[in-house]
Amino acid sequence: MQITAATFSDPTMRPHLQAYYENQKAEAVAAWRTREPIADDLVFRLPDRNVFAGEPIQITAEQMEKAIVPFDKWLDFQIDRFINPGFGHERLKMAQKQLDLVQANGPNTTSDVRTTFSSNGVLLATINTDGTSRLSNGSAQYLNVIVDKADELKLFGQRRVDYLTREMESALWDHHGGLDVTNYSDNTIPTKREYARLWQRDFDIDAHYASSLAAAQASYDDAHAWHQQSQEYLDQMRDFLLKMQEA
Known part of the structure; x- marks a missing residue:
């Protein structure tokens, strides 16, 4: 017999599951009754060595029984276990x-970096092989609009990479002198370690x-x-x- 989420919504299983529920509930209540009552003179010692007395809250077996979820709620929880x-x-x-x-x-492993843009040794943007990008050192203020436009045009894959590369390079030239653009082929893409050595020292x-x-x-x-x-x-x-x- 395999128990699945469907087991708990099967009408033919309901009486059997309710018997199990009632059995587990009875065992839990019986076990609670055997517990020693909490002492009335509880004393707590704090990390700063101060000591204070606490007032215990006694919970009876009857109160504990009332706190147990009803059978139908229990069934919902069992289904939740699976989904x-x-x-x-x-x-x-x-x-x-x-x-x-x-x-x-x-x-x-590969960094998946296709193109980097930098100026005077400061990394400004990175385009990855999947068309995602990372903007840094203040470049987001004028490159975010390009990323948003690529999203609006629903560009993916190489078309997105080509669009971002072209538009970002143009925008960065407008804001930075001496722009350095490095394009990597599939064979020259740096590893994560190599990329970190270059830009995350x-x-x-x-x-x-x-x-x-x-x-x-x-x-x-x-x-x-x-x-x-x-x-x-x-x-x-x-x-x-x-x-x-x-x-």
């Missing part, structure tokens, strides 16, 4: 995709990559742990439903 990108398998897929992307784009690309990789790995590990927990929960539910069907 919401922030949960379960979808979250794991997104985290895996991001990790793969970071791993595949290390410092020694204070940028530690290895440290940045290590940080990005660690963050992507942590996100994946968290998503994987959540997915494993979710899968164990679904396995428990499946076993319960199978036993009901066999009875």
Whole structure:
């Protein structure tokens, strides 16, 4: 038996799922009743070593039971586990995709830079092979209109690259003397490391990559742990439903 989002909207499964819900609810309430009450003389010590007494808020099993979401809301949440990108398998897929992307784009991979514009050693704009661009050092004030026009004309790919290259070069010549334009062929495009050496001299690309990789790995590990927990929960539910069907 495979549990999917459709399981929780299947009318024939509703009584079985409600039995599972009621069973889990009863177990949670029973476990709460066995908890030791919170002591009345709570004392908190702050980092500055000051101490103050707290007044505990006792929550009874009955109050806890009333706080549990109704069955139909519970069903909606179970469906959300399957279709919401922030949960379960979808979250794991997104985290895996991001990790793969970071791993595949290390410092020694292509920068995808097609053209750079600079003046007196100051980088003003960069056009990438996919037609995206980066504007810097004040050039946005007169180059943004060109990017907007390319969007308006719905230019993509090489047509966009050619348009941006032509129009940006003309606009930059109007505002800067001694403009340097470097066009790269597919065989001469610099790596990210080489580009950083040229234009981002204070940028530690290895440290940045290590940080990005660690963050992507942590996100994946968290998503994987959540997915494993979710899968164990679904396995428990499946076993319960199978036993009901066999009875």
